[in-house]
Amino acid sequence: MQEITTGLWQIDEIGDNVHCFLYEWRGGVTLIDTGYPGQTETILRLLRQRGYADHNLRRIILTHGDMDHSGSAAPLKRATGAKVACHTVEKAMLEEPKRRRTTWPLRPFLWFLSRFPGFTPPPVTPDELLVDGQELPEGFTVIHTPGHTPGHIALLHKASRVLISGDALVNTRHQLRPNTSPFTPDKENAKRSVWRLAKKYGDDIDTIVFGHGPPIRQNGGKRLKALASRLFSTEI
Numbered sequence: 693m694q695e696i697t698t699g700l701w702q703i704d705e706i707g708d709n710v711h712c713f714l715y716e717w718r719g720g721v722t723l724i725d726t727g728y729p730g731q732t733e734t735i736l737r738l739l740r741q742r743g744y745a746d747h748n749l750r751r752i753i754l755t756h757g758d759m760d761h762s763g764s765a766a767p768l769k770r771a772t773g774a775k776v777a778c779h780t781v782e783k784a785m786l787e788e789p790k791r792r793r794t795t796w797p798l799r800p801f802l803w804f805l806s807r808f809p810g811f812t813p814p815p816v817t818p819d820e821l822l823v824d825g826q827e828l829p830e831g832f833t834v835i836h837t838p839g840h841t842p843g844h845i846a847l848l849h850k851a852s853r854v855l856i857s858g859d860a861l862v863n864t865r866h867q868l869r870p871n872t873s874p875f876t877p878d879k880e881n882a883k884r885s886v887w888r889l890a891k892k893y894g895d896d897i898d899t900i901v902f903g904h905g906p907p908i909r910q911n912g913g914k915r916l917k918a919l920a921s922r923l924f925s926t927e928i
């Protein structure tokens with residue numbers, strides 16, 4: 693794990709492809725995303741290494757319902773008793789993962805994969821439904837960032853000026869970008885979400901962490917505003 697800011701850890705032990713995050717605070721431990729199916733034991737081991745019992749994991753916040761982020765949510769919830777939270781709009785997808793929409797070239801591929809149990813996350817019932825602008829006890833502000841999925845959220849920790857972007861942004865191949873991969877069915881909304889993130893919260897951000905790609909530890913808000921200005925050819 694690497695510490696991003698006091699108490700916030702990026703979990704690198706679940707593979708290079710995707711990250712999830714552990715946040716230690718006075719209310720216990722909160723996990724943001726869970727990785728693919730099959731990561732439960734790894735995450736519990738890391739929790740224990742930090743000196744916690746399984747039941748200290750009180751809450752799992754899911755940025756969205758994709759398999760690489762919510763894949764281990766159901767078994768982790770069972771093992772720890774943690775409450776699962778997601779955006780109101782994402783609830784249906786978590787309860788019925790086959791509802792996931794993609795762009796059409798991927799559909800036959802995903803249909804094929806869905807026949808293998810390891811490639812479909814087990815359904816999970818969220819316990820708490822979040823809305824845009826909601827302030828969470830951990831100090832996170834919920835920011836609805838639709839596009840990659842309809843109920844995608846990013847989380848801003850204002851006190852430490854950290855944005856957990858989920859898949860609203862990616863930082864792969866040394867490039868900060870909106871997520872307009874084939875897995876994003878609504879690319880226009882994905883770009884609008886980047887604009888809104890930059891316009892409304894750009895000045896509150898130094899560090900950005902991603903589901904995919906290494907953290908940006910300085911000037912994250914500035915780079916986000918530059919990206920949005922470029923996407924819409926309008927200076928923020």
Ligand SMILES: [Zn+2]
Pocket residue numbers: 710758760761859903904
């Ligand atoms: Zn992802």
